[in-house]
Amino acid sequence: MRKLTCGAGIALALALAPAYAQKSIYADYQRMTAENAPTELYELAGEELWKKKQGPKNASLESCDLGQGPGVLKGAYAALPRYFADAGRVMDLETRLLHCMMTLQGRSREEATKRVFGNADRASEFEALSAYVARESNGMKIAAGRSHPKEQESYELGRELFYHRAGPWDFSCASCHGEEGKRIRMSDLPKLDDPKYVRPLMATWPAYRVSTSKIVTLQWRMNDCYRQMRMPEPAFGSDVTVALIHFMTVTSEGETYRGPAIKR
Amino acid sequence: MKRIPMLTAAALLAACASGPTDERPRVSDAEIDRVTAVLKRDFHARGQATMNRVDLDAVQRACNLYNDNPPAELAKRLEEAQLKAIPFPSGSLVGDWKRGERIAQSGRGSMWSDKPGVQEGGSCYNCHQLSPKVEAYGTIGPSLAGYGKIRGASPEMQKYTYGRIYNSKAYSLCTQMPRLGHAGTLNAQQIKDLVGLLLDPASPVNQ
Amino acid sequence: MAAGPMKMRATLGSGYTDVRVLMSHPMETGQRKDASGKIVPLEFIQNVTVKLNGRTVIEGQISQAVSRNPVFSFRLKGGAKGDRIEVSWLDNKGETNKTEAAVA
Amino acid sequence: MIDRRRRILKAAGALAGGLAAGLLKPVLAFAAAWNKEAFGAKTPADALRSIGAAAAAPSKDILIEAPQIAENGAVVPIEVLSNIPGTKSIAVLIEKNPFPLAARFDFMDGALPFVKVNVKMGESSDVRVVAEAGGKNFTATKEIKVTIGGCGG
Numbered sequence: 001m002r003k004l005t006c007g008a009g010i011a012l013a014l015a016l017a018p019a020y021a022q023k024s025i026y027a028d029y030q031r032m033t034a035e036n037a038p039t040e041l042y043e044l045a046g047e048e049l050w051k052k053k054q055g056p057k058n059a060s061l062e063s064c065d066l067g068q069g070p071g072v073l074k075g076a077y078a079a080l081p082r083y084f085a086d087a088g089r090v091m092d093l094e095t096r097l098l099h100c101m102m103t104l105q106g107r108s109r110e111e112a113t114k115r116v117f118g119n120a121d122r123a124s125e126f127e128a129l130s131a132y133v134a135r136e137s138n139g140m141k142i143a144a145g146r147s148h149p150k151e152q153e154s155y156e157l158g159r160e161l162f163y164h165r166a167g168p169w170d171f172s173c174a175s176c177h178g179e180e181g182k183r184i185r186m187s188d189l190p191k192l193d194d195p196k197y198v199r200p201l202m203a204t205w206p207a208y209r210v211s212t213s214k215i216v217t218l219q220w221r222m223n224d225c226y227r228q229m230r231m232p233e234p235a236f237g238s239d240v241t242v243a244l245i246h247f248m249t250v251t252s253e254g255e256t257y258r259g260p261a262i263k264r
Numbered sequence: 265m266k267r268i269p270m271l272t273a274a275a276l277l278a279a280c281a282s283g284p285t286d287e288r289p290r291v292s293d294a295e296i297d298r299v300t301a302v303l304k305r306d307f308h309a310r311g312q313a314t315m316n317r318v319d320l321d322a323v324q325r326a327c328n329l330y331n332d333n334p335p336a337e338l339a340k341r342l343e344e345a346q347l348k349a350i351p352f353p354s355g356s357l358v359g360d361w362k363r364g365e366r367i368a369q370s371g372r373g374s375m376w377s378d379k380p381g382v383q384e385g386g387s388c389y390n391c392h393q394l395s396p397k398v399e400a401y402g403t404i405g406p407s408l409a410g411y412g413k414i415r416g417a418s419p420e421m422q423k424y425t426y427g428r429i430y431n432s433k434a435y436s437l438c439t440q441m442p443r444l445g446h447a448g449t450l451n452a453q454q455i456k457d458l459v460g461l462l463l464d465p466a467s468p469v470n471q
Numbered sequence: 472m473a474a475g476p477m478k479m480r481a482t483l484g485s486g487y488t489d490v491r492v493l494m495s496h497p498m499e500t501g502q503r504k505d506a507s508g509k510i511v512p513l514e515f516i517q518n519v520t521v522k523l524n525g526r527t528v529i530e531g532q533i534s535q536a537v538s539r540n541p542v543f544s545f546r547l548k549g550g551a552k553g554d555r556i557e558v559s560w561l562d563n564k565g566e567t568n569k570t571e572a573a574v575a
Numbered sequence: 576m577i578d579r580r581r582r583i584l585k586a587a588g589a590l591a592g593g594l595a596a597g598l599l600k601p602v603l604a605f606a607a608a609w610n611k612e613a614f615g616a617k618t619p620a621d622a623l624r625s626i627g628a629a630a631a632a633p634s635k636d637i638l639i640e641a642p643q644i645a646e647n648g649a650v651v652p653i654e655v656l657s658n659i660p661g662t663k664s665i666a667v668l669i670e671k672n673p674f675p676l677a678a679r680f681d682f683m684d685g686a687l688p689f690v691k692v693n694v695k696m697g698e699s700s701d702v703r704v705v706a707e708a709g710g711k712n713f714t715a716t717k718e719i720k721v722t723i724g725g726c727g728g
Contacts, residue, residue: 029642032652036693038493038540040478120539121497157302163288163331164299165324167317168374168449169442170433174288176404184390184402186722193288210650211723213539230374230447232313238306264646400722487687500695502673517609521686528686534614536669536677536695538650544691 024188030262037262039131039208042123042215046132049125055105064100066093066133067145077137078257081154081246082145090145090154092245093133094126094219095237101125116236117220120213127215130206131260140257142202144249151246154239158247161240162193171229173244187264195251202252204261211264218245288331296320296328313376323433332438339437346434350427350445353452357422357459364461365468367454368394374449382451386429386444386458394461395468405441412463413470425459477570481556488550488574490521492543492558500535515563516541522557523547550574613676619668619703622676626666627712628705634659634713637704641719648696648721655690657706657713662688664707670716671700696721 024030050061066076067084081092087099094116101112118124123131145151165172176184177192190197206217222241226234234240291299303318323342326334334342372378372385388394393407401407415421428435430445444450450458461467475495482489494516501513519531529545547556552574559569613625623629640654655665665688666679672695682688688706699720706713 025644026642026646029645029652032640032642032654033650033693036542036544036652036691038495038542041476041493041495041540044476044478157299159289160291160295160299161302163291163328164296164303165327166300166303166320168447170324170327171440171442175440179404182402182404184404185400189404210647213649226307227313227375227377230313230317232307232315232317233310233376234307240302240306498695523685526683526685528683529680530608530683531678531680531690532609532614533678533692534674534676536672536674538693538695542691542693544654544689546687546689548685548687 026264030264033210034262037208039215039260039262042128042131042208043135043260044132045123046128046130049129050132055101055107057104057106059104059106061097061100061104061129064097064104066096073133073136075137075140077134078140078142079137080144081151081242081249083148083150083154088150089239090148090150090242090246091237092218092242093130094217095242097126097129097133098237113236117223118214123215126219127206127217130217131215134206134257134260137257138259142199142249142252142255142257144246144253146250146253154243154246155250157239158243158245159193161244162247167229167231169230171231173225175229192248193251198248199252199255202249203255203257204259204263207259207261207263209263215260216263290331291328293325293329296325311376312374312378312380323437327438330438334437343434343437346431346437346443346446347427350430350434351452352423352426353456357426357456358417358463359453359456359458359460361457361460361464361467361469363454364457364459365395367450367458368461369398374447382449382454384454386450386454387442388458391441396471397468408462409469411469412465412467415463417463417465422459422463425462426455429455429458475568477558477568479556479558479570479572481550481554481572481574483550483552483574484546486549488547488554488556490543490545490547490556490558492545492570494541494543494560494568496539496541496560496562498535498537498539498541513563516560517563518561519543520559521545521547522555522559523550524555525557610676610679613679614674616676617674619670619675622668622674623705626676626679626705628666628707628714631705631712631714634706634715637706637713637715639702639704639715639717641702641717643718644720645696645722647723648698649723650693651696651719651721652691652693653702653719655704657688657704657708659688659706659708659713661708662706664688665690666705666707667692667694668703668705669694669696669700670703671698672696675703 053060063070066072067079067082068076077093081090083090084096091099098112101107102109115124116126118127146155162173173192176189180191182189190201192198206215209216219236219241222244223234300318300320304315307315307318309315323346326338326342367384367386368388370385371387371390373383389398389401391402391404393401393409396409431443432439432441433443442449445455461469477492477494479490479492496516497514498516499511499514501510503511505511513535515535516533519533520527521529528547554574555571556574557569557571559567561567610625613622616622616625636658638656638658641652645651653667655667657665662682664679664681667677668675669677677694678692680690696719701716701718703714703716
């Protein structure tokens with residue numbers, strides 16, 4: 001019998017001579033997987049959740065104000081994160097969704113955040129909702145809030161956090177994402193303080209992740225990076241995660257949003 | 265072995281040319297403390313990743329304060345202190361390269377998702393080329409292919425290599441390389457096995 | 472999770488109708504281990520049927536090698552706006568699901 | 576309907592018992608058409624024999640569009656089109672997978688011999704496509720390199 005554990009771990013069997021060419025060797029792969037991505041399934045699930053009455057107030061999220069007025073989805077994602085006066089802080093999409101779950105549906109933070117990151121069998125509410133809301137910004141220009149003092153503060157905090165080294169391995173975000181042309185193992189590392197690299201990235205979150213067959217969001221990405229940095233865990237929707245997302249989104253200003261997309 | 269490339273002033277300048285938002289501003293001690301306070305407020309312990317990991321030691325503080333480019337005198341003083349704290353074992357430091365290769369391949373260890381205690385993970389291939397046969401290597405650190413063939417395996421080279429893995433900051437204060445022994449990620453035997461991987465003439469690194 | 476939602480889009484192309492269908496299905500290979508180290512049993516779609524206005528036009532048989540959450544594209548000859556397309560699947564556990572769409 | 580199924584079963588080389596089971600359970604009738612023998616084959620040669628395509632002539636009229644190199648074997652998009660007139664079926668085999676036969680499609684009047692699907696690949700491999708037209712089998716292959724194998728998930 002042939003080895004059945006094919007694919008457990010990294011099975012490399014190819015000569016990748018100029019492994020780091022200017023144009024990614026995976027360009028065709030990325031284009032074809034993007035054309036054949038199952039993201040619509042999640043958008044569909046998110047739409048159902050958006051309209052589903054739940055929580056102590058038995059209410060849907062349909063009147064949730066994502067920054068463009070109650071219930072307005074068009075262009076909302078492209079304009080986040082931004083400052084929300086009713087919450088007194090800057091919020092990204094997931095943080096705002098949580099806010100609406102708590103205020104409109106009357107759910108407790110504890111209950112609503114019990115399962116913020118899903119798995120391949122079942123996406124979390126935030127993941128499905130993010131896919132649904134983000135789709136409604138497809139084709140629009142990314143323009144996170146920058147005019148309110150709190151927005152400036154959040155952006156600056158995100159920038160400081162990006163370079164802040166801490167933890168047992170002395171890592172900052174820039175340890176891996178601070179130089180051009182680097183890779184970790186076989187994976188290209190985008191320089192995330194550089195518009196050239198961060199623009200195409202921010203234009204494509206949330207995304208269906210091929211390696212884990214699940215939809216992933218920016219809150220998940222921040223959380224998982226801190227895990228790999230050997231740090232403690234950031235709270236979902238905390239100022240830290242929002243500020244980092246804000247920093248990168250501002251750096252991507254003007255890019256056309258084209259998600260939800262696909263990632264390796 | 266040269267210093268691992270890091271964010272240099274030149275790299276920052278180059279980055280500035282491509283956009284308005286990617287310049288790292290200089291930070292003060294007070295600003296660093298403010299970031300630490302925010303981390304303490306927004307993070308929570310999970311598994312082995314306890315909250316004291318947010319606290320900065322003198323090395324981290326200096327690197328944050330000076331954008332990884334501290335004044336030579338300060339760097340030298342801190343490097344010396346780091347070097348003095350390395351508990352070098354006596355005798356040969358060249359362990360089993362086969363075990364070393366496994367440690368180099370694995371990225372496990374010290375994460376909240378890992379089992380507590382020392383795991384078999386040095387994450388070496390994440391950043392370095394080692395055995396030329398392994399194609400899945402990272403480029404954050406320099407290639408270490410042929411490391412022992414070039415340098416030999418003298419006691420001095422063994423000690424240097426051991427120390428470099430145990431605490432790289434003792435040799436180059438703001439290198440991006442983790443202090444794998446100092447941080448408790450690898451134990452003495454595991455570091456010896458990695459020294460074996462790098463120095464043993466039979467190791468794939470030196471073929 | 473097995474019979475999750477499906478999604479289909481049928482659009483008039485040049486000379487053919489382009490049918491794109493998404494299926495929620497784990498497509499377990501019977502080789503994967505879950506978090507506790509237990510083998511996840513084999514569970515995969517075996518049959519996919521495409522009907523045009525009630526008549527079968529494509530019968531597919533697939534294996535566990537098709538990726539999780541299968542996405543298929545098919546092409547039907549000609550076609551007109553309003554033609555009814557139906558796609559159904561059946562897996563090795565006897566679970567089944569179907570979706571319908573009109574050509575747009 | 577039954578004639579149709581009989582034809583598929585014959586072409587697929589399935590067992591007669593499968594047909595009987597299919598007739599007993601009309602709702603799940605199409606389950607009978609799943610070619611257990613072909614999908615259970617562990618070598619490309621056995622799989623080809625099981626679908627009656629042991630002797631297939633190379634053809635340039637089978638077009639396979641797939642990436643030369645796939646970043647993750649869990650999802651490898653493959654698009655197949657047969658320009659051979661009268662193509663009745665298309666089979667896709669991933670030669671180095673534990674069970675090489677990945678899919679087989681029968682196209683009736685009204686469908687074009689075209690399919691696009693995502694497959695899992697355990698390692699770099701030739702992907703072989705076999706098209707049946709006018710009672711003959713034709714074949715083409717394309718090599719796809721895989722960076723990270725994807726049979727585990």
